[in-house]
Structure formats: structure tokens, C-alpha cells
Amino acid sequence: MKKNFLALLTVAMVGTGAVSAQDCTTTAALAYDAAKAKNYEAAYPKLMEVMKDCPKYSLATYQYLERAIESKIDKAEEGDKGELVKELIKVWETRLELYPEKTKAGKVYSDIAQLKYDNKLGDKEELYMAYDKAWEEDVENFTSPKALYAYFDLVVDMQDAGDKNLQDVFDQYDRVYAKIEKEENDAAEALAPLLKKQEDGEELTSKEEKKIKNAEINLKNYSMVRNALNGKLGARADCSNLIPLYKKDFEEKQGDVKWLQNANARLSAKDCTEDPLFIQVSEALHKLEPSAKSAYSLGQLAESEGNASKALQYYNQAAELETNKSDQAKIYYRIAGNYKDKGQYGQARNFYNKAVAAKPSLGSAYLQIANMYAKSANSCGTDTFTKRAVYWLAADYASRAARVDPSIASNANQAAASYKGLAPQKSDIFQSKYKPGQSITFGCWIGASVKVPNL
Structure with a gap:
């Protein structure tokens, strides 16, 4: 009797599962058709049903649901957006959990942070931590120009409120700026062979034309963000602020290579080279750990003293030692400028080409x-x-x-x-x-x- 009962129960369970699977297929088909037609009002409830009852039915559920909720957010009154925003975040998080191999964590987390930022969900510390999660979890796919700017913008606002110090702002600027430069370089590198093909009069495929368009859009957006970063940093990075900031700690930190590197890089970037502090920092750094940065700084000093040949020696040494491509490009560019000013155009072009190859x-x-x-x-x-x-x-x-x-x-x-x-x-x-x-x-x-x- 017991065996018969279990057999009947098994049949009943299998039957229920089959009906459930059929229901999901039918509901999903209706939802996807509506979403494809951009009839998001009709698609939304069915998509929500599929996500609830059959969460792993298809990645398409989350792709269409994202569009449907974004459409609802766009049409909603300001006071009615909060719950929809939370709903969209839940969709993104669920997709990442169930389809990690087909979802970029850095993009999801930065999109979540941006959604919260745009809709003022949380204080500045909470919003900053949301972006920081994206950065720490998957910086490679944290590429949104808008999100990168907000990530920096929050630190500046927190410094204004007394919750961060000036060095925190500089550190944040450096890493966000470096990320932007990397994305610009990647876009320009992808663009270069296509531009060459176009300039040579070769016919481009529609895919190549699309790549050119996308690369140029990305370059434009990153350029705008880079300029905005510099504008936001503003007077904080002027020599009048930098010199007192580093001068007060020099005696204590003159044996700290990392501190000297940071001070040297910041003073050098802003051409605060006439103050004695720059000489002290540069010489201390070169003595402790000769590097591209210290060699470049000594080149700047030699150039400011009118010793062009000595400056070029230091600049060439700096270029050879430099491992960061963007910084190496700046050195090559400066060397090229020296040769150009002398009318040595062939040498200048060689170094400008080296600069472009690096960046x-x-x-x-x-x-x-x-x-x-x-x-x-x-x-x-x-x-x-x-x-x-x-x-x-x-x-x-x-x-x-x-x-x-x-x-x-x-x-x-x-x-x-x-x-x-x-x-x-x-x-x-x-x-x-x-x-x-x-x-x-x-x-x-x-x-x-x-x-x-x-x-």
C-alpha cells in the first residue's frame, strides 16, 4: 500500500513539474513577443511572473525585464520611481547570481551605483561605497564614463564636508584618471587600423564602420569626463595648495619612497618645479630609488636651468625606466618638443611617433x-x-x-x-x-x- 502511494505521489509530482514547465514556456513566449514589440506594459507582468516561477528559464527574461522597468521608470512621476529602482536593482542582482558567466560584475555594480546616485538613494558615503564595490569586484568592466566621474565627484564632495582629506582626493583622481586613460587608449588602439584603412581608400564593412562610430563616441565621452575631472579638482591641485601640503611632511617623510613618489608626481604634473621643495623631493627620491619619475623630475630641473643636453639625458633615462605607457608617452612627447624647438624635425617626429605608440x-x-x-x-x-x-x-x-x-x-x-x-x-x-x-x-x-x- 505504502509502495503504491509513493508511486502515485511521484507521478503527481512529475505531472505538476511538466505543467509548470509548460506554463513557463507559454508565459515566456508571450512576454518576449510583447517585449520585442516594445509593448513593455504588456510584457512587464509576464516577465515578472517568469522571473519568480522559473528564474533560470532564460537570460532573455532579465534582458527584457531590464528594458521594461527602465521604460516604467522613464514614465513614472519623481515620487513613484523609488520602488521601480529597487526592482531593477533586484533584476540585475538576480541575473548576476544566476548567470555570472554571461554578466559583467563591474558593469552591474557600477550601474546599480549610478541608479542609486541618479535617484538619490543613500547618503554620499553609501553611494561612494556602491561605486567602490564595482571598482574592487571588477575594475576591468567598470567602464561607464558617467559612473567613473561620479565615483570621483563623491570623494571631492566628502572632502568639502570634512569626511575626506586632500590626499584622498588626489589618490582618487589618480586612479580614476588612469582608468580613463586606459579606456581611451584601448578605444584609440582599436580605431587606428580602421582609420588607416579608411585613409587608404579601402572599403569598410558595416561592422568596421560601426566599430569606428562606437570608438569615436567612447573617445568623446572619456574626453569630456577627463576635462570634468580636471575641472572638479580645480584649485585643489594648484601649487599654492600642493607645496604647503607636502612641505609640512617632508622632514618626516623624506625616507619614505612611496610618499616621495606621490609628492614628486603631483608637483611635477603641475609644474611646481621652481619651489625648492621640488628639488628636495626629486633629489631625495633619486638618491633612495632612481626611477623614471625621479629622472624625469631632474630633467625638468635641468631644463628650467637652461641645460638642454642634460635635460634630454635625464628624459631619455626616464623613458627607458618608465613602465606605465601613458607616463612614457608624456616623456617622449616632451623630448619631441625639445627637438622640435631646435628645428630637428626628424628627431622630433621619431619621438612623437614613440609617444603615439605608447598612447x-x-x-x-x-x-x-x-x-x-x-x-x-x-x-x-x-x-x-x-x-x-x-x-x-x-x-x-x-x-x-x-x-x-x-x-x-x-x-x-x-x-x-x-x-x-x-x-x-x-x-x-x-x-x-x-x-x-x-x-x-x-x-x-x-x-x-x-x-x-x-x-
């Missing part, structure tokens, strides 16, 4: 090369037409500068337009021996070629 988003290096090409137009062509053709090459580099670095896009595009105006026009090409698509090679230090455009 692909450094558009100012391209712009400097464009400027040197333009200045050499009269000396690097063989006749009037080829001399003016040098400006096409200059324009190409100026345009590239604008595309990889939106922060200088306005000036770079103006320069490109100016160079194009100085280059041969359509009537000049028609009257010349050169045809559109034909390459012109330049002598002297340039040693490069440009294709005659089809105007």
Missing part, C-alpha cells in the same frame, strides 16, 4: 607632426605643386589627431581645413601631371608619401 589616443602628437610637415612644405617638395602637396599630408595628420582625441578636435579640424586650403585644388590637379590616386613621395626629412585626392 594611441595622444592626438596632440599627430597635430605636432602635422605642424612640422606644414612648416617644411617649401623645402620638401621639388616644384610648386609637390610643395603644396605636403599640406595634404599635414591635413591627414591633423584629421587623425581630431579623431583619436576629441578634446582637441576643434583645433585639429581647423588646422586640417587650413592645410587643405593651402594644398592644390581641383583645378591645380587637372593642370598637373598627377592624377587622383597617384602617390607623391617627398624628400628631405619627411621621407613619406601622400595620395592625390579625388576632389
Whole structure:
């Protein structure tokens, strides 16, 4: 009797499970169809039902539910958004828990933090900790420009309220700024070969065109955030604040390599090089632990004293020692500037190219090369037409500068337009021996070629 009862119970349970699975399939199909049609009002209750009864039915449940709740939030009155926000957070957290391999933790946690920030859910400390969780759990996928700015913005506000000190602000600035530079470099590196292909007149696939568009959007957004960070830091990073901050601790900290490195980097970045404190910090650091930073600082000192050759020795030493690509690019850029000022354009270009290789988003290096090409137009062509053709090459580099670095896009595009105006026009090409698509090679230090455009 007992055996028969268990058999009947098993059949009943299996039957119930089958019905439940069928119900989920039917409900999910209706919900997904409505969501695909962007009928989120109809999709929402069914999606919630699927998440509750069959949480692991499909990742699509959470993808559509996110869109449905975001739609409801957009339409809700300000006072009615709180519960919807909490609901959306729950959806994100559940997705991360059930589908960790298909969900980026850094993005989820930074999105949660941003949602709380935008809707003022929590005090500044709580909001900061929400962003900090994203940073600590998965910094690789903490990439939202808006979230990165908010993460820094909160520390500044907390310092203003007396809950953080100035060094906390500097430390936060350094790590967020470094993250932004990394994302810019990644975007510019992905963009470079596609721009080269485009400049060479090769046909791009729709996928490649989309990649270019996305990379340029990302570069523009990160550039805006970088400028906003500097604006928010504002007067806090002026020499008038930095020098007293580090001077009061120098005697105690002059044997602390880490402290000296931080002080040296901050004073160097803001060109606070004329105060005796900078000399003390630089020499103490170089004595304890010769490094790229200390060598660079001694180069700055030599340059400020008018000893250009000694400065270049230190700068080259700094570049060789530097392991951070972004910082290495800055050193190469400074070396290039020294050679450019001396009129040694070939050497200058070598170092500007090294700077770009280290930091692909450094558009100012391209712009400097464009400027040197333009200045050499009269000396690097063989006749009037080829001399003016040098400006096409200059324009190409100026345009590239604008595309990889939106922060200088306005000036770079103006320069490109100016160079194009100085280059041969359509009537000049028609009257010349050169045809559109034909390459012109330049002598002297340039040693490069440009294709005659089809105007």
C-alpha cells in the first residue's frame, strides 16, 4: 500500500513539474513577443511572473525585464520611481547570481551605483561605497564614463564636508584618471587600423564602420569626463595648495619612497618645479630609488636651468625606466618638443611617433607632426605643386589627431581645413601631371608619401 502511494505521489509530482514547465514556456513566449514589440506594459507582468516561477528559464527574461522597468521608470512621476529602482536593482542582482558567466560584475555594480546616485538613494558615503564595490569586484568592466566621474565627484564632495582629506582626493583622481586613460587608449588602439584603412581608400564593412562610430563616441565621452575631472579638482591641485601640503611632511617623510613618489608626481604634473621643495623631493627620491619619475623630475630641473643636453639625458633615462605607457608617452612627447624647438624635425617626429605608440589616443602628437610637415612644405617638395602637396599630408595628420582625441578636435579640424586650403585644388590637379590616386613621395626629412585626392 505504502509502495503504491509513493508511486502515485511521484507521478503527481512529475505531472505538476511538466505543467509548470509548460506554463513557463507559454508565459515566456508571450512576454518576449510583447517585449520585442516594445509593448513593455504588456510584457512587464509576464516577465515578472517568469522571473519568480522559473528564474533560470532564460537570460532573455532579465534582458527584457531590464528594458521594461527602465521604460516604467522613464514614465513614472519623481515620487513613484523609488520602488521601480529597487526592482531593477533586484533584476540585475538576480541575473548576476544566476548567470555570472554571461554578466559583467563591474558593469552591474557600477550601474546599480549610478541608479542609486541618479535617484538619490543613500547618503554620499553609501553611494561612494556602491561605486567602490564595482571598482574592487571588477575594475576591468567598470567602464561607464558617467559612473567613473561620479565615483570621483563623491570623494571631492566628502572632502568639502570634512569626511575626506586632500590626499584622498588626489589618490582618487589618480586612479580614476588612469582608468580613463586606459579606456581611451584601448578605444584609440582599436580605431587606428580602421582609420588607416579608411585613409587608404579601402572599403569598410558595416561592422568596421560601426566599430569606428562606437570608438569615436567612447573617445568623446572619456574626453569630456577627463576635462570634468580636471575641472572638479580645480584649485585643489594648484601649487599654492600642493607645496604647503607636502612641505609640512617632508622632514618626516623624506625616507619614505612611496610618499616621495606621490609628492614628486603631483608637483611635477603641475609644474611646481621652481619651489625648492621640488628639488628636495626629486633629489631625495633619486638618491633612495632612481626611477623614471625621479629622472624625469631632474630633467625638468635641468631644463628650467637652461641645460638642454642634460635635460634630454635625464628624459631619455626616464623613458627607458618608465613602465606605465601613458607616463612614457608624456616623456617622449616632451623630448619631441625639445627637438622640435631646435628645428630637428626628424628627431622630433621619431619621438612623437614613440609617444603615439605608447598612447594611441595622444592626438596632440599627430597635430605636432602635422605642424612640422606644414612648416617644411617649401623645402620638401621639388616644384610648386609637390610643395603644396605636403599640406595634404599635414591635413591627414591633423584629421587623425581630431579623431583619436576629441578634446582637441576643434583645433585639429581647423588646422586640417587650413592645410587643405593651402594644398592644390581641383583645378591645380587637372593642370598637373598627377592624377587622383597617384602617390607623391617627398624628400628631405619627411621621407613619406601622400595620395592625390579625388576632389
